[in-house]
Amino acid sequence: MGFQPNDKTRELTAQVQAFMKEHIYPREKEYDAWVEDHENLWVYPPWWDDLTAKAREAGIWNWFLPEEYGEWSPGLTNLEFAPIMEEMSRVPWAQAVFNCxxxxxxxxxxxxKxxxxxxxxxxxxxxxAGEIRSAYAMTEPQVASSDATNMELKIERDGxxxxxxxxxxxxxxAMGPKCKVLLTMGLSNPDAARHSQHSTILVPRDTPGLKIVRPLKAFGDYHSPGGEAELLYEDVRVPVSNLILGEGRGFEIAQGRLGPGRFQYAMGFVGMAQRALELMCARADARVAFGEKLMAKTSVQHEIARSRCEIEQCRLLVLQAADTMDREGLSGSRDLVSMVKIVGPQMAENVINRAIQIHGGMGVSEDTPLASWLSxxxxxxxxxxxxxxxxxxxxKLTARGFEAA
Ligand SMILES: Cc1cc2nc3c(=O)[nH]c(=O)nc-3n(C[C@H](O)[C@H](O)[C@H](O)COP(=O)(O)OP(=O)(O)OC[C@H]3O[C@@H](n4cnc5c(N)ncnc54)[C@H](O)[C@@H]3O)c2cc1C
Structure with a gap:
């Protein structure tokens, strides 16, 4: 098991690093100020389209789609893309600049697929092409949506x-101005077996009867310009040709959708946590309290060391998940995919929390990105x-094969 990046990954990562340095980091504060200003709700910053065009011209585009997707894929394996995803995620909104x-x-x-x-x-x-954006609509307010088989939105055939x-x-x-289609999961075959009752169907955003009830805030933040919405579907009619894969296949789609997406998601947290660690180190070096740098204090050193260990553990686990997915597909990597989903956000939460503490009051302010990353x-x-x-x-996957005799 060795996860040293190959020449291709090294070269592409360097390309992303250069793009981030030239175009993303210098706009970080401007972006935050733009989205925090409610005058700009659901509007992209004026430079956004130029920036995505630059990323596309530079060829840093759609790299998330693994080579098994043939004509649609730029041709990277999951393992090749993982370190690149880490680099792109050092500023969370940069993922969208690269259409990833x-x-x-x-x-x-x-x-x-x-x-x-x-x-x-x-x-x-x-x-x-990055011309439009989309949403995935599964969760419903009235049912426990951690269980996808609970979804009640009705999908009924009429001619x-x-x-x-x-x-x-x-x-x-769904709140975003570029969102043009919602992959909507609902109940189409209530009499079928439990995992065959649901379907996924394409609903154009402007279909009559599809209404925004309200935007939702997560920890007080609208996540503009592409935030979360509560939606009402009232006699929303779409052609039968909009059904994806077939009636009763919605659960299968929901499961399949989360393959490469899961390790990419976890690698995003590695990128963010790595950046938080770097901020933590810079702060510990710059700040003097009680006659010495924070870095001289054992408790601060331990927080930095602990963070480094946790990030590296998570990074290696994600690389292993990506590599196993390349070699054995989703069916052979289900346990690793669950592991990275559990470990990624929790690791980032721990590291970012420590970085906030070491920044003192500044850590919870808008002067660093740490508070929004914590949320x-x-x-x-x-x-x-x-x-x-x-x-x-x-x-359950772990216990399989170890049942009591
Ligand atoms: C910011 C944000 C963005 C989101 N984006 C999307 C999106 O784009 N599309 C979409 O469809 N949904 C989205 N979701 C919804 C999200 O997927 C659901 O909130 C999640 O699946 C949980 O469903 P629920 O809220 O109904 O919680 P519930 O199912 O009611 O669960 C509540 C709690 O019960 C506990 N619990 C549940 N099951 C178990 C179990 N088996 N064992 C032990 N404890 C359990 C957990 O603590 C859980 O948090 C988003 C949510 C947030 C907060």
Whole structure:
């Protein structure tokens, strides 16, 4: 087991580093100020489209889509992409500049894997070109949505159409001005077996009957310009050709959607935590309290050392998950995929929390990105399925074969 990056990964990572240095880090404060100003709600900064065009011209584009996706993929393996994803995630919004951000990542994978030619023409191509954005609508306010089989939004056939009725919430990206389509999961076959009752269907954002009830704040933040929404579907009619994969396949899509997405997501936390560690070190070196640098204090040294260990452990685990996925596919890497989902956000939460403490009052202010990163790491222990669900799944996979005689 060795995870040294190959020449290709080294070269591409250097390209991302140079782009981040020239175009992303210098705009970090400007971006934060823009999105914090409620005058700018649901509006991208004026330089956003130019910046994404630059990333595309530089060829740093869609690298998340692994080589098994053939014509749609830029040709990287999961293991090759993992360190690049870490680099891109040192500023969380940079993922979107490179067209490598959630929820579009997972949605593009679904369309590349299961979409019809017509669906790929209409939705996948503009998504891959970064012209539009998308949302994945599963969670519902009235049911425990950690269990995907609980979804109640009705999908009923009526001639050449399906009619959708129900409510969704926490739908990331749905508030964004570029969001043009929602992959919506609902109950289509209530009499079928438990895991075959649901379907996933493409709902254009402007379909009559699809209404925004309200934007939602996570820890007081709207996540503009592409934030979360509560949505009402009232007699929303879409053609039957919008169904993905077939009736009753929604659960399968929800599971498949989370393959490469999971390790990319965890690697995002490694990038963010690494940056928090670097900020922590710089602060410990710059600040003097009680006659010595913070760095001279044993407790601070231990916090830095502990953070370094946790980041490195997580990084290696994610690389192993990516490598196993390359060699054995999703079916052979399910346990590792659960592990990185559990470990990634928790590790980042711990490291960022320590970085905040070492920054004192500044740590909780808007003068560093740490406070907003802490909230991101925290809610990601719920979003995409709470920790407990993944832990139960991992425990069952781990115990398999060790049953009492
Ligand atoms: C910022 C944010 C963005 C999101 N984006 C999206 C999105 O784009 N699309 C989308 O469809 N959804 C999205 N979600 C929703 C998210 O996926 C759900 O909130 C999550 O799956 C949990 O569902 P729930 O809120 O109904 O909690 P519930 O299912 O009610 O669970 C509540 C709690 O019960 C406990 N619990 C549940 N199951 C178990 C178990 N098996 N064992 C032990 N304890 C358990 C856990 O502590 C859990 O947190 C987002 C959520 C957030 C906060």
């Amino acid at each position: 951000s959630a929820p579009d990542r997972g949605n593009m994978e679904v369309l590349a 299961y979409g019809t030619t017509e669906q790929q023409e209409q939705w996948l191509k503009p998504l891959l 050449d159409h399906y009619v959708l009725n129900g409510r969704k919430w926490w739908i990331t990206g 991101l790491a925290r809610f990601c222990r719920i979003a995409d399925g709470p920790d407990e669900v993944h832990m139960s799944q991992l425990a």
